[in-house]
Amino acid sequence: MSADTPSLHLVCPHCHAVNRLPSARLPEGPACGQCHQALLTGKPLDLTVDIAEKHISRNELPVVVDFWAPWCGPCRMMTPAFAQAAAEMPGIRFAKINTQVETTLGQRFGIRSIPTLILFVGGREIQRQAGAMDAVSIQRWIAQGLSQAGL
Ligand SMILES: [Zn+2]
Known part of the structure; x- marks a missing residue:
């Protein structure tokens, strides 16, 4: 090389x-x-407190994180849409953080409602969006964020 x-x-x-x-x-x-x-893998990756920082800050692919909880109906509704978006955008790292288990991560990123999606590039938050979205909206939201960030 x-x-x-x-x-x-x-x-x-x-x-x-x-x-x-x-x-x-x-x-x-x-x-x-x-x-x-x-x-x-084209599949969302579950992030725990041990590995979240590494995946968010060291990946040079854009990383989109779904902050969710098992008790949250809209979160569960969005699960298949998020998985579908992951399968269709292999160049983006899709990850999930269960805020019920990973409470310190929820606090660190200032999550006030779930589901919340945050798009990171090089460890920097580019944009966030609260509320459930379908697969097409998730992909459009990511593409918009990347284009606004000049990527
Ligand atoms: Zn490996």
């Missing part, structure tokens, strides 16, 4: 190792150098 080959860091959703790989390899479905499982 030459020095000017664009590359990015990707946190493995399985073993949480930070991988560095050429951006051009992303569409090939790259595997983790450590655990050899797929780095891009």
